[in-house]
Amino acid sequence: MQTRYRSAKVDGLSIFYREAGPADAPVLLLLHGFPSSSRMFEPLLGRLADRFRLIAPDYPGFGHSDAPDPSRFAYTFDRIAEVMARFVATIGVERHLLYVQDYGGPVGFRMALADPGRITGLVVQNAVAHEVGLGPLWDSRREYWRDRAGHEAAVRENFLSLDAARTRHLGDDPDPQRYDPDLWTDEHAFLSRPGQAEIQLDLFHDYRTNVASYPRWQEWLRRERPRLLVLWGRYDTSFLVAEAEAYRTDVPDAEVYVLDGGHFLLDTRADEVASLVRGFASTGR
Numbered sequence: 506m507q508t509r510y511r512s513a514k515v516d517g518l519s520i521f522y523r524e525a526g527p528a529d530a531p532v533l534l535l536l537h538g539f540p541s542s543s544r545m546f547e548p549l550l551g552r553l554a555d556r557f558r559l560i561a562p563d564y565p566g567f568g569h570s571d572a573p574d575p576s577r578f579a580y581t582f583d584r585i586a587e588v589m590a591r592f593v594a595t596i597g598v599e600r601h602l603l604y605v606q607d608y609g610g611p612v613g614f615r616m617a618l619a620d621p622g623r624i625t626g627l628v629v630q631n632a633v634a635h636e637v638g639l640g641p642l643w644d645s646r647r648e649y650w651r652d653r654a655g656h657e658a659a660v661r662e663n664f665l666s667l668d669a670a671r672t673r674h675l676g677d678d679p680d681p682q683r684y685d686p687d688l689w690t691d692e693h694a695f696l697s698r699p700g701q702a703e704i705q706l707d708l709f710h711d712y713r714t715n716v717a718s719y720p721r722w723q724e725w726l727r728r729e730r731p732r733l734l735v736l737w738g739r740y741d742t743s744f745l746v747a748e749a750e751a752y753r754t755d756v757p758d759a760e761v762y763v764l765d766g767g768h769f770l771l772d773t774r775a776d777e778v779a780s781l782v783r784g785f786a787s788t789g790r
Contacts, residue, residue, distance in 0.1 A: 506554035508547070512569075515592045518578075521569035522562035522592070523547070525554035531625070531786060532598050535561035536589070538607025538632070540670065540692045540705065541769070542568025545606070548775035553783060560601075562592055564612070566704040567695075574700060580707040582608075582715060586615035593623070602786050604628040607744075607768070608708075611715040614722045621725075626732035628782060629752065631744050631768050633715075634722045638748025650713035657706060664709060665702055667693045676740035676767040683773045726755035733759040734785040736778055738766035760785060 508525040523543045533553065535546045543561035550559050563570040564585050565578060578584070589612055593601070602625050605613035610632025617624050633639060645663070649656040663669055670689035675681050695701065726733070733756045737749035752759050762781060766774040 508550050508554070513592060513595050515588055515595055518565055518571040518573070518588065520562055520565070520571070520588065520592050522560055522596075523550060524558070524560050525550040526556070526558040528558060530556065530558040532558045532560060532601035533782070533786065534593065534598070534601040534603050535559060536603070536605045536609030536613050537561065537563070537567070538609055538769070539709075540567075540664075540673075540696050541607075542695070544568065544691075545769060545771060548771045549604075549779055549782070552775065552779035556783065557786060560596070560598065562589065564589065564608070566701075566708070572698075572700060572704060575703050575707050580704050581711040582611045582615060582708070585708075586612045586619070590616050590619065599623065600625050602626045602628065604630065604782070605632045606630045607632055610634060611712075611718070614718070614725070617731075618721065618725050621729055621731075624731060626734070626785065628734045628736065628785065630736040630770055630778070631738055631741050633744050633748050634719055634726070635748055635751040635754075636716070636719060637751050638744050639716070640743065640745045642743055646709075646712075650710060653706075653710055660706065660709065661702065665696050665705065670696065673743065673768055674772055676738070676742045678740040678765075678767050678773075684767075685772070688769070688772060723755050726752070730756055730758075732785070734781065735759055735761040736770060736781060737761070737763045738768055738770045738774070739763050740766060741768040743768055 506525050512519045512521050537545050542563045546561040566572045603613050649660045670693045674688050735749050735752045739746050749761050764774050
């Protein structure tokens with residue numbers, strides 16, 4: 506099934522998205538992480554479009570979507586979730602399975618809490634909703650939230666450098682030769698565009714609101730008991746593998762799989778992920 510590369514006008518912004526699969530098939534809404542874009546889901550589009558309609562948008566400031574200056578657009582997770590919710594409505598999707606990775610978690614949880622009737626199930630792939638998922642790397646990042654000016658230089662190096670982009674993909678995987686270097690060099694090229702540093706620093710400073718929201722997300726999971734599939738790359742050094750099992754404390758019948766991959770599981774485990782998602786989505790209500 507051929508992938509289509511489209512744009513939709515949302516709140517005056519051009520939102521780029523990739524779409525594959527039959528127009529009348531069950532919808533999988535794919536929300537990407539940092540510093541990636543909808544491109545990270547190309548492996549799934551190629552494997553699942555025979556059965557599902559897959560829609561993968563780029564957030565404002567990411568990929569091929571518009572990136573307005575931070576003086577004209579608030580780069581917060583609340584604002585991005587609002588734009589993504591309006592994007593879904595604009596393209597005419599009423600109900601969908603929600604697949605979230607990294608930044609897709611806080612965007613997707615906000616969307617789910619605001620309009621739970623749209624969600625037919627939830628796939629969480631290396632996205633955190635519990636404090637246990639945040640490892641030692643987050644100690645310095647919390648300092649940035651408390652004192653942005655005093656810690657911005659360190660965060661720039663930690664988040665925006667080519668080495669940081671590479672580390673996000675490889676983590677501590679003992680077999681780094683499985684990873685295509687284009688994965689992080691392409692991401693770094695996007696991060697190096699004019700204005701990107703300011704956009705990403707604003708958004709990451711807002712990440713503190715996600716941690717503060719964890720109890721509300723957990724309460725929603727416990728109350729709604731959504732159909733839940735959790736996929737985790739064990740070599741992720743940003744988000745600890747203990748987070749995968751933490752989801753069972755909220756949704757005891759969640760399906761949880763820890764795979765031999767990194768933060769971006771689709772880098773090396775696309776076949777396994779596609780098979781698990783296909784089975785999970787095919788049995789949904």
